[in-house]
Amino acid sequence: QGRKKENYNNRGMRFEEDINSSINYYRETGRALIHKKPTPVQIVSVDYPKRSAAKITEAYFRQPSTTDYQGIYRGMPVDFEAKETRSHTSFPLKNLHLHQVKHLEEVKAHGGLAFLLLRFGGEQAMYVIDAAHVIPWYYDQSERKSLTKRYVASHSCIVPEKLQPRYPFLDAVDELYFTNDS
Amino acid sequence: QGRKKENYNNRGMRFEEDINSSINYYRETGRALIHKKPTPVQIVSVDYPKRSAAKITEAYFRQPSTTDYQGIYRGMPVDFEAKETRSHTSFPLKNLHLHQVKHLEEVKAHGGLAFLLLRFGGEQAMYVIDAAHVIPWYYDQSERKSLTKRYVASHSCIVPEKLQPRYPFLDAVDELYFTNDS
Ligand SMILES: [Mg+2]
Ligand SMILES: [Mg+2]
Known part of the structure; x- marks a missing residue:
């Protein structure tokens, strides 16, 4: 049990490192400036x-106000x-925090691109899903407390695991937001 | 001497608080989303x-990579x-750090608005100056190691101290970047 948890934490660390190395790659190559x-x-x-x-x-963790x-x-x-969720089949909405959802809403209201980058258990690929497909479900969890992977898959763009960058999520962002641009 | 330093630090704190309260005001009123x-x-x-x-x-300060x-x-x-500088007449370029200058350059290269918000000693007003008017001087300090207040004043928009928000710097941003918009 303890072992399982450690593995999961390592996986969680890897998840973050994979994204960080991808944003660093994009920054170094000048494609995007993300920190x-x-x-x-x-x-x-x-x-x-x-x-x-x-x-x-002596210091204490403060509640973040953004994503x-x-x-x-x-x-x-x-x-x-x-x-990231351990679940192979759904994303539990309790994994999101109110301040994150509110911030994504504000970003949209101010004209920015606001999305989630999700990874499910048993799968290396990630999904880029616009916040608009998540926020209403977050605020009304009476019907469902999680988003099925099927729902996510059909409202998002998939990001396969590659080498350089590890997660080319901007290709999915292009597909999602810039496909109909001239 | 110690007393003087403390006063200066308090003033430094106030400087930051004035800006923070201004961005909070702008966020609450929906005019901008700045953190x-x-x-x-x-x-x-x-x-x-x-x-x-x-x-x-146990923790240590890390070098920031942005502004x-x-x-x-x-x-x-x-x-x-x-x-903020104590000087009444010039802004010493050594107050800027390389990572800040590089980051502002990157922001400009990616199409964002990148500027400095400066306050001189003996004056309550601030100045919004586009990074383009500062970066070249930072990289070549052979001629001058500081920007005169006269230079800053003639290449920026002034932000008077007000009540709500304390520093309405977005009005200066409007003047600087959006004046010729239709
Ligand atoms: Mg996270
Ligand atoms: Mg500063």
């Missing part, structure tokens, strides 16, 4: 030892949250 | 005491660095 937001921390006390780096000795990833793509603001 | 980026911290160890919040007991403020305004990506 991961740092975890917000409330710093309470700091030691300043001589001849070495300042050491934070994990933000930047610019094709001149447009882009904003997304990346989520 | 301050959290300070990046490398977390080394965390205590998870029973019945109370996780406590970070302080990012968001969306009028559907466009907006990105800026806020800087």
